[in-house]
Amino acid sequence: MKETDTLKQIVLEALKDGVKSYCEKEAPNAPFADLKIRIEYSREESFGDYSTSFALENAKLLGKKPIESAGLLVRYLQAKTELFEKVDFTPPGFVNFRISPSYLIRFLESNIQKKDVFPKLENPKKVNLEFVSANPTGPLNIVSARAAATGEAFANLLKAVGHSVDKEFYVNDYGNQVFLLGVSTMVRIREILGETSSIQEDAEDGRKIEDLLSGNVIPAEGYRGDYLKVIAKQLLEDRHTEKEIKAHLDKKEYSALAEKCSKWTVQSNLVWQRKDLDLFGITFDRFFSETTLHDSGKVLGVLEDLKKSGKVFSEDGKQVFKSEDYGDDKNRVVVRDDGRPTYLLADIAYHNDKISRGYEKIIDIWGPDHHGYIARLAGAVQALGYPKENFQVVIAQQVNLLMAGQKMKMSKRAGEFQTMEDLLGYLGKHAKDVARYFFTMRSLDSPLDFDLDLAKDESDKNPVFYLQYAHARVCSIFREVGTSSDAKALENLEMTEERKRLLFWISRFPEEVLDAAATLEPHRIANYLQNLARAFTQFYIAKNNRLKDSEENTRLGLARICQAVQIVLSQGLGLLGVSAPERLEKEE
Known part of the structure; x- marks a missing residue:
């Protein structure tokens, strides 16, 4: 499946064609190349599947009132009856699209049912993804656990759309x-x-x-x-x-x-940390030792590369990097007056090593207190000739553990949680699934309240179990009435409202994956899966969707929808590092 084959991109291309026709006849003087043409999901499902604010954003260039432009544009889009079931506009100038059920069926059969659910980028990159990288001075803490879960999800998303990804753990074993x-x-x-x-x-x-x-x-x-x-x-x-x-x-x-x-002690702590990572299902392609950089001479060696860029000067016997040129609040010492390199120079050498290994994209996940460090290291990477846009740092913000609605102190001495091991032990047999999901269901750059009571709840109030129950429910349906291999089964199925809604949510999956990979936001997948599961629940509770009570043609069509739900839930949970069991204690 190509990037351009996602439903959202197909709708966008149809909109561009409609805008071109509109401009040719209604606004011939409008500079087409300067127009903003984009779509978004409708804020309310009653309006449609997608909408565009094209008329509002381009009012000056079009020379018309937004409500007038919206009404005229609708005329040129309504002709695309194969794609759209309905196109209309609402004040102050939004154009809304409802996708045709027949097109959704075709999309489902050509993409989802063939399990080709992940859109592939035309120009994938070789990516180095560094995360966790906890100092080997003790056990992994809760923030490291969050970085581990999210970093693994980053890697899964990037690989899903075609990138080659190496996962790396930097061991600060020097100094x-x-x-x-x-x-x-x-x-x-x-x-x-x-x-x-x-x-x-x-x-x-x-x-x-x-x-x-x-x-x-x-x-x-x-x-x-x-x-x-x-x-x-x-x-x-x-x-x-x-x-x-x-x-x-x-x-x-x-x-x-x-x-x-x-x-x-470093060796012992690394063994301990790797054991915790294994329990959490986190793997790395490489553990990179800082000591090897110093022993090889690469730390002081990178100083010469920086000097060639003209971004290093001498001051009081020190070597100073001009990090102010890159937005830092002051210039930074990279070699002390006694000749010893600073930690910054070692970090620059490490990233120069990544560059020398041929990575076209470098992504780091850092802890919550490292915001100020970004500008100086990003500046050094640029001084070494690496494109600014190819180096990205994501900050893993703090985690607040909540019990009975109250924040818990991070003090193991007081018998409370401090480490990843503590958390996994407390969560019990479902620890991996629950923790991986809870850590990825919010944006990494926002503080996370981790509700321990909810995480321990094994009912569908827990968002992890809600999704797993939905997947297990589909599997139980198949055990009862079988599956459907008939690709034509959906064509004659009556399209009720809950069936159409579910078809649309299924068809959104590839574009959600593409967007989540592009923005490094796995929480978008978590949110999407919750919406898909809710749409499936509405579908499931409707009496006319009971497969075992339906005549054969209807049953086969409903089974095709259920199969697509199962594929998407399984693949989506997999991206987050969560299992999709076929049986749970509660399936009904």
């Missing part, structure tokens, strides 16, 4: 924070071995890192989570690491031991 992680683990090891420990509450208390190491103190900027006690215990239970640990402690080589603890 001071990773060293502090190792120090924190070392303190827990020494605790287990009987040493007294403490926590530095104020980073400005004057003690140097050497003093903290010898005193077995967790630095103020270190890590205090109980998960480090688990890792420390595991390291001491391993004969190889236990031997290394005790050898360093005997010689009081605390800094060297902290470095090794950094690597061991």
Whole structure:
């Protein structure tokens, strides 16, 4: 199925033809190339399937009142009887379209029933999609879970329309924070071995890192989570690491031991994170280590590329990137006066590596506190010669967990939720489906209220189960009365209002997928599926649509509609990473 074959695009092309005929006869002086010609879904179903505000948006160019232009345009569109059942206009100048049932049937049979439901772009791209990329300093949190679910949905949508997508997780396993992680683990090891420990509450208390190491103190900027006690215990239970640990402690080589603890802890946390991702059904094509960039010399190497662009200057011994030229609030240091690269330069090197791998589109999902970072990195990517429009950052906003209508504090110490593992454990056997759907049913760039009570509800009040019940209900119908392989069965079926509405909602699916992929908005699929399921429910409860009570020709036609519903529900849920079971405890 081609991009141009979607129902929405077909209607748009018909509108363009109608506008051309209208202009030739009614507004010959109007500059056709400058006219805005677009359509949208009708705000109320009673008006039609689609509408256009063409007459309102182009009133000055047409030289007519919108209501007059709308009335005249309708004349040139009414002739397209094969496509439109009805074309009319409403004040102050909207033109409304109702698609012909016979055309909907043809569309359903030629596209949906053949399971060719995803429109393919004419010029697909090679895409690098980076998401989650949580620091390997602890378990994945709730925002990471949201980014994981939505990132996977992004990938599914992009692949559905023809793009080649590589999913990537960037491992920040280099730098001071990773060293502090190792120090924190070392303190827990020494605790287990009987040493007294403490926590530095104020980073400005004057003690140097050497003093903290010898005193077995967790630095103020270190890590205090109980998960480090688990890792420390595991390291001491391993004969190889236990031997290394005790050898360093005997010689009081605390800094060297902290470095090794950094690597061991990162490895342990990555194993933990990957286990959580596996439970959530999230897979990656590549885990990319920041350390490899430094070891290969690519971090300092990219500085030379930036210098060639003329966007780097020296100041007080530092190398500074002119990020102000790209909308940043100030220019940014990329190499310190002691020659050490900043985190920004490492990030630039990482994205330059992506560019060198031939990606035509780079998409990153970042956490909620990274808005200010976008301009400087996007500017650096442009300075490296990569087109601005081919680099996109999407921010995963905060998640509020609600129970009994109240926000829960993110404090595991208080026995409340903090991690992805906590959430999946609480949701139980349906955790993957429920969490994946709840995380994708709202726009990623808006804060999300995650209702735990609703998520635990296994009735059709839960939007996930509402969709799954609809799919299972279709399957139960087929188990009772069979399916239909007759592609002509719909042609003689009487078109009642609920049948026409359902046909239209089914036919919308390809364009919804295309739009959701273009805008990276999987919540549009979630919303669409809810509307489709409601249309199916109205169809299902109507007495004249009971397949088992219908004569054979009617039954075969109704079965064709039900088959299309099943295909769309299954494919749509699949895009969101949600299963479409054929049986549930509640099907009726």
